[in-house]
Amino acid sequence: MTAGDFYALVEAARLSPVGDWNPPFCGDSHMRIARDGQWFHAGARIARPELVRLFAGLLKREGGDYFLVTPVEKLSIAVEDAPFLAVAVDRRDGDLVFTTNAGDAVRLDGDHGLRMAGDTPYLHVRDGLDARVARSAWYHLAAMAVPQAGMLGVTSGGSFFALGSAP
Numbered sequence: 001m002t003a004g005d006f007y008a009l010v011e012a013a014r015l016s017p018v019g020d021w022n023p024p025f026c027g028d029s030h031m032r033i034a035r036d037g038q039w040f041h042a043g044a045r046i047a048r049p050e051l052v053r054l055f056a057g058l059l060k061r062e063g064g065d066y067f068l069v070t071p072v073e074k075l076s077i078a079v080e081d082a083p084f085l086a087v088a089v090d091r092r093d094g095d096l097v098f099t100t101n102a103g104d105a106v107r108l109d110g111d112h113g114l115r116m117a118g119d120t121p122y123l124h125v126r127d128g129l130d131a132r133v134a135r136s137a138w139y140h141l142a143a144m145a146v147p148q149a150g151m152l153g154v155t156s157g158g159s160f161f162a163l164g165s166a167p
Contacts, residue, residue, distance in 0.1 A: 016057050016058055016112075018057075018059070018060045018069050018127075019060070019127055020023040021069045021070065021071050022074075022162055023069060023070065023071060023072050023073050023074045024074060025067075025074045025076075026073045026074055027075060027076070028075060028076050029068050029076060029077045030042045031055070031068070031075075031077045031078070032077070032078040032079075032080070033066075033077065033078070033079045033080065033083050035080045035132075037084065037085030037087075037101040037132075037134075039051075039052050039055065043062075044048075046150035049103070052101070053102050055068060056083070056084070056102035056103075056104070057102075058070060058126070059077070059083055059129060061083075061090050061127065061128040061129055066078075066079045066083060081132055082122060082129075082130040082131055082132040083129050083130070083131075084100040084101060084102055084104065084125055084129065084130065084132070085100060085101040085131055085132055085134055086098040086099070086100055086106070086123045086132065086133045086134060087099055087100065087101050087134050087136070087137055088129040088134075088135050088136075088137055088140070089108075089133075089137045089140050089141050091144070091154055092107075092136065094156075095108065095109070095156045095157050096108040096141070096144070096154060096156035096157075098123055098131065098133070098137065100125065100131050101131075102133050104125060104126075105108060105132075106123060106125050106126075106131070107154060107156065107157055107167050108123070108154070108156035108157055108161060109157020109158065109159060110127075110157060110158070110159050111124070112124050112125065112157075113159070113161060114133075114161045114163075115130075120132060120133075121133040121138055121141075121163075122166035126153075133141055141154060141163065142163060145163050147166040148160055148166075150165065150166050151163075151164065151165060152164050152165070152166045
């Protein structure tokens, strides 16, 4: 079993099959995910990490809208930027693995790539859901960058990810 297979099994076991659930829309959840990754309900911050992880596992994106879904309910949720924040990056078994504020471990690879929107880096987490890469994680990633074909970047999951132009 490769490291990628292991990460896929862990992720599959941890997440609800929200992609298979298509319940009717029931209304607004009165929840919001702020740009800094904090979750709020009715204006109050959700302080318990376990609740954030629970709700994050029920998050689904359809078009440009976000929803919390169960097999029988679908509630809208406001997302200011990206639903997750990639707070750390480490090299594991030769690959780069990001950790999100919701506790997800996401291996940088062909299915979970990086994209830039202006000066802001984003990591694809799953099913149309992205994580904005926190500044500290971005600096750590940039410190690992090497030049290749006129670009600075990192290699992970068998792919090269350009971070910017090489000087």
